[in-house]
Amino acid sequence: MIKFCQGKLADAEQQLKILENNELKTLDLPNGQ
Template identity: 75%
Template sequence: MAKTNKPQASFESALAQLEDIIRAMESGDMPLDNALTSYKQGMELIKFCQSKLADAEQQLRVLENDELKPLDLADGQ
C-alpha cells in the first residue's frame, strides 16, 4: 500500500485511495501496526476530501450569488 505523505492530485484519486484502505482494513487480515498506519493515512485522506468538498461548495456559493439552495427534484418533473 502506498504512503500518502504528499498532497493528493485530485479529490477522485484521494477517494480511490481511501476506498482501497477501507477494503484492506475490512478484510480483517491486516496486522495491527499496518492497521494503525492505514487508519492514519485514511484520516489524512478524509481531511483532504472534506477540504476539497468545502472548497467546491464555496465556489458554488460564489457562482450562485451566495444563494445556495437545496436541490428540489420536484421542479424538474
C-alpha cells in the same frame, strides 16, 4: 495504525475539497446562497 492515520488524512483532504467546491459554487450564485 499507520493505515488508519492515512485513511483519516485522505478523508480530511476529501472533505476539504468538498468544502472548497461548495464555496466556489456559493460565489458563483448571484444571491450568495
